[in-house]
Amino acid sequence: MPINKNKNNSSGPLAGLLVIDASQGIAGPYCGATLASYGARVIKIDPPQGDWGRNVGYRYGSLSTYAIAYNQGKESIVLDLKKPEDLDCLYRLVAEADIFMESSRPGVAEKIGIDFETLKGHNPSLVYLSVSGFGQTGPYAERPCTDGVAQAYSGLVNGNVGLDGQPHKLDLPIVDITTGLYAFQSISMALFQRMKTGEAQYLDVNLVTSALEVQRAKLFEVCVEGESVAKLNVPSGIYECDSGNVAIALATEEHYARLVKALDAPELIEAPKFATFADRADHADELRSRIGEILARQTNQYWEETLGKAGIIVNAINSLQDVVEDKQFAEGGALHPVEHPGVGTFMVPVMPLRDITLPPAPELGQDTEAVLRELTTATK
Known part of the structure; x- marks a missing residue:
């Protein structure tokens, strides 16, 4: 047998x-x-x-x-x-x-x-x-x-x-x-x-x-273009706010235009050196510094709401505790509680076809x- x-x-x-x-x-x-x-x-x-x-x-x-x-x-x-x-x-x-x-x-x-x-x-x-x-x-x-x-x-x-x-x-x-x-x-x-x-x-x-x-994509760029690889979609990235940090992602040129408008900084789109993602990559430090000055005036929650309403991909930087307590996971079914004897309850992500019990x-x-x-x- x-x-x-x-x-x-x-x-x-x-x-x-x-x-x-x-x-x-x-x-x-x-x-x-x-x-x-x-x-x-x-x-x-x-x-x-x-x-x-x-x-x-x-x-x-x-x-x-x-x-x-x-x-x-x-x-x-x-x-x-x-x-x-x-x-x-x-x-x-x-x-x-x-x-x-x-x-x-x-x-x-x-x-x-x-x-x-x-x-x-x-x-x-x-x-x-x-x-x-x-x-x-x-x-x-x-x-x-x-x-x-x-x-x-x-x-x-x-x-x-x-x-x-x-x-x-x-x-x-x-x-x-x-x-x-x-x-x-x-x-x-x-x-x-x-x-x-x-x-x-x-x-x-x-x-x-x-x-x-x-x-893989970065490896391709290095092999083809050499070590001086441009930063991805500048000024995407993490910024310090008055309280906490915020992540901003810009996928298209339209996103950048919306960001500048929401920040009330028209000079950041009028200047030729900030005209395209490629141009902005060449002046990344200057641009990020200017945007950072503006974002530092308000909290990350303020910018998450304000930039989000402007159609920008944005989120405050969360801790794992923030995620576990967030209503998206409490109500969306993405996390499932699992009890481990003698230790306590922990959460596991729910994936298709995967047994969570x-x-x-x-x-x-x-x-x-x-x-x-x-x-x-x-x-x-």
Whole structure:
């Protein structure tokens, strides 16, 4: 009797698929949690000390805020893959699985015995995902890489200039999260391809490539135009107000005309140096300084209302707390409350076809006995 791939009784589009998630941190686990949210059964392989991602954010026993967010809907078993008997358990799980995920540095999986070629021998139709920092080959392949390093290396930090004129790292593991999404996308396409061929597939998804993918248009500009790339639709951006900050986006020349009229600053459209987006990019500092002086006279809420009525794309800079409490999400159904035992209630975004009622993220090893018992029964 095979292992029950639909143990969670899901009706989602990935119901009936078994995922063995041996990845750690954020990127791989986020991919695994996304697979679970679409119906797959995901068994997380924790080392004896636990996935290091269990220590990222506020701690709640063997979990943390990030571990809760990116491991929801999984089961956790503890295996010490340095022990032959535990490695054999993994091989038996892989033989039943559809997808295997790992995030060790290049070369480590082979040393342990969980590399693609080895696991393909146990399952010739396995979809195998490796998540790394710089990829599996090249001079930086074994170089340590985190989200912050990927942001710095890929140019994301350099392109994220703040009001102080300095480049800044985004205080969010955005590259990890993006990598998790691209990993999910890659697995989805690999499953589709497997329907045609039935063959095992190896997927190499890494942080730096993911960070470059989100900069595709900028990458094109740099390759074609060189380093002196014009700022996007000047004077779009963030401005300080009398109270709080405001974000203004200008998609068309008409938006700029409306902005100038709402600011009662006709000189900003009459001057030839401010005639087009290209001209304004050449005089960005001067233009932004003048607009900043005007915006600083009123609060961000005032400008959100005033500029909004003028047909300009604008919003006050919110905190996450502001978003959670906003009527758009309270009444619009975009967020759903989820209760985690012993921790409290948190909100998850509602996405098409995704199950928002998944079991909470597992404590370290909470399912070891049950899964190994099931595996023993299945392989008799």
